[in-house]
Amino acid sequence: MVLSAQPRSPRLDPEDLRAVFAEYYRCCTEVIVFFGGIVAPFAGDRVLAYFGYPEAHENDAERAVRAGLALIDAVVKLPIRLDSSLHVRVGIASGLVVVGGPGPGDTAVAPLAVGEAPDFAAQLQSSAQPDTVLIAASTRDLVRGLFDYREVGPLALEGLAEPAAAWQVIGTSAAESRFEALREGNLTPLVGRDEEIDLLLRRWRQIQSGEGRVVLISGEPGIGKSRLVRAFQDKLADHAALSFYCSPSYQDSPLYPVIAQLERTAGFRRDDTPEERLAKFEALLHPSIGNEATALIAALLSVPGGERYPLPNLSPHRRKERTLEALVAQLAGLASKRPVLAVFEDVHWMDPTSRELLDLTVEQIARLPVLLIVTFRPESNLPWTDQSHVTNLSLRRLGRDEGGELVRGLIGDSAPLASKVVDDIVERSDGVPLFLEELTRAVLETAPVGAVPAMPPLVPATLHASLMARLDRLGPTGKELAQVGAAIGRHFSYELLAEASQLSEPESQQALSRIVDTGLLFRRGLPPQATFLFKHALVQDTAYNTLARGPRQALHARIARALEQKFPTATQAQPEFVAHHFTEAGISEQAAAYWCRAGQLSVAKSAFVEAIGQLRRGLLLVVDLPDTRARRQQEIDLQVTLAAALRFPKGYAHSEVSEALDRARSLMLEAEGAGTIAYFAMLFGLVGVNYIGGRPRVAHEYAKEFLSLAQPLAQPQLLLMGHQLVGMTLIVTGDYRAAFTHLERAVGLYKPEEYQELAYRFGGDPGVRALSIRAWALWHGGRFDEAEKAGQEALYQARQSVHLETLAYALSYNCLTAVSARRLPEAGRLANELTSFAREHGYALLHGYGLVLQGWVMGKRQPGGAAVEQIRDGLAAARAAGSRFHEPIVFGLLAEALGLAGEVEKGVEVVAEALSAAKNSGARGNDAELHRLRAHLLGRLPSPDRTEMEASCRLALAAAREQGTRGFELRAAVSLARLLVAQGRRNEARDLLAPVYGWFTEGFDTPDLQEAKALLETLDG
Ligand SMILES: Nc1ncnc2c1ncn2[C@@H]1O[C@H](COP(=O)(O)OP(=O)(O)OP(=O)(O)O)[C@@H](O)[C@H]1O
């Protein structure tokens, strides 16, 4: 609030002027302090006052406006000479300020405050008419219907883009209660509270027989006490209602609620003549109460009773007693006509005399048809709770569904809110209707026109004062503890709080108990094991926001260090917690290291979304650090882990993955980081990017680099991984023999229990990877039974792992093996599992492959267009995720499905495409099968070209032999033998097939060997 004064007469002697201003300052200070404000050091004729500092009250804005009105009154009436009297103009604005300078030692004089509000107040002050109070929208929003206003403006205010409206305060409004005034007639549709209303209605029925009842409704601010009373009242038909409202502004005026009620009911007006007043007064009272009682009540209301009602001559104490009795008699009089509902609202603000009246009333109404409802906040205790006609009703918070209903009721159809925003509001409001309302309003108001409303980060201004007041009532120690707790988080343990707060133990325990008693915190357990929870997210936010930047950073630093030093287990388990505090403390180096650790842990737990968030936060911090070796190393770790986190949800070959890896690589080349674990992880990433991206030869080069760097190190894990990678890339390029050798080595190094830790860096447990892919290589090596067993073992191991990528890898490779081996039921089962696993975990790339494999199985069982479509969809999905790997295989499966569906020519085309893609990319491992497939499809054309078929079969056989795949060799030999038989070249056929078949020593009940055997038998005969 800013006010300034000017002499009405411009010509004043400087000496006189000084005296006048001295008087003026004295008067201002007195009024402002009376209303709970403090005055900043004087500057010229301007007086700056703050309300809400050093201690906040929920009605600070109201206090400021009342003080403004009172000041005008007081200054005008200053006992100074008429020609030197003063005009005052008052401007008021509300908002957060930062208070600097001397601490709050002197309660009357404020230190300097910086913020927009003092500026706006000063500008309003200079625009105000003499002897008026002008308030800003920010204040108007807080005092709503408590006053009457005249809108002024719009005024161009410095600091605001648009001219803004302002309001001149005319006076206190006629609103009956705080509840009415602050709602200004807008009520959210009632939600819930059926049981409470039922209870009140039952009590109402009980009093009809003449036995009064009392219901004590308690609950924290904004829980809906007044609203419940209002909803109940709306349900009553014929009754007399008396409502007494206690007010925080009148806690020291005796019988204020009673006087206000009587004046309201009488209908007094400011311009009534004494006769009119007396007449209204007489109409108000019940005739049975007698002259003395009437005189006492008249005196209470300052009605001139005159001779008709002479005041009895009584001691002050006796007079008070008789007045209270008179008031009870008045109530009894009313109740003799019809049942009365008497409501005492907000008795926690009641003046002591009213409280005596209430005690008396509670006692008396046991014999009267009166229902007395008393509302109060739980901070005060009431004595009559154990009396038989008294019921306690403590209001609970609304449930989640009720909260959502309230929010939607408030929005109406006006603005669609995303259900996420509604959920956020419900979440942050903790079921308190007032919070629900104000957060919803804030969300609707702060959204720019046309934009989708989102949750504002700050506590709404309309709630700020009341929440601050609740904190300030805790006293300095309590408030400090609340701040420390708020900085730790919504939950905090006593131990950490004690470490970070630096308060002595008895002091902090006492203060904490108080906070728990006032209902701001929940406690579990007893100190030192106790943990605490902020009852409301908004209280936590408010406490946190009271910290200025410097102290806040220092506090976070203390918390982070306490965590590091005293809570090593928690720090290891939840590094993100420590990371958060170092970040907020502005200690970026440590923060980045902890974010990196947190990201690694999250990847290890397959919590990829969290990991990506944590690692990106670390990277943001690292960028601004000075360029040192340590910084570079930190960034490398972060980037490499980020690549690991991204490749599961985004796909191994996604551009974000390769960007992270490229950045890591260039940093490593500068730092000569070869040989570090991060370097290996980076190489692994590059193998993945190229392998999945359809460049197996490039991938193979990186795999070899990995292996050759691992060889001199005595680290079996890395060696295993190197062999696995080399083996994997060799299979794709079609060197099955060498691949098998590497995979054998890899599996030989595997000890399951040792590898979980590495899994997150290397796309799953490297041993399971090696086992899976070796099973495939075994099939190609012609060891069909062993392949099946190895696959089962790999899957068994994979299912023991907590790591998602491990199972993903095992499922996809074992499904591929089952497809190669034509083990149809198993291929079907694994393809289904792979598809739903990938869908469940949002793994787009694998989902695509799952669809392809499912489609192939489908085509085998029910040939047709649907199977072909599904394979095509799967292929498109995998490509959309950046993948081109195994395309020669996928194309082969597609061609097969096409052939089965009768689209033979298309099948032939697809095979041709696949062969040329394989040639270009170097992924030649499926060449033999593709040639064989071509021959098979050509044979199904209307007039097959036998020569070409034979050529294809011979190409297939040659490729299989060159690449060392016995599986494909057998299949090619069978196809060629059939072709020869069809041409009558039976001997040739037998000579070709017999040695191939003869090589096998196991797997005789597999379809491939059975088919070969059957064919040979026809040839032997
Ligand atoms: N059950 C409800 N359904 C819909 N709105 C509600 C409900 N309860 C409360 N409200 C709304 O929430 C706001 C706060 O309620 P109310 O003023 O009754 O709280 P209170 O407990 O009386 O608070 P105080 O202690 O400050 O007097 C009001 O705007 C009220 O209309």
Ligand SMILES: [Mg+2]
């Ligand atoms: Mg209320």
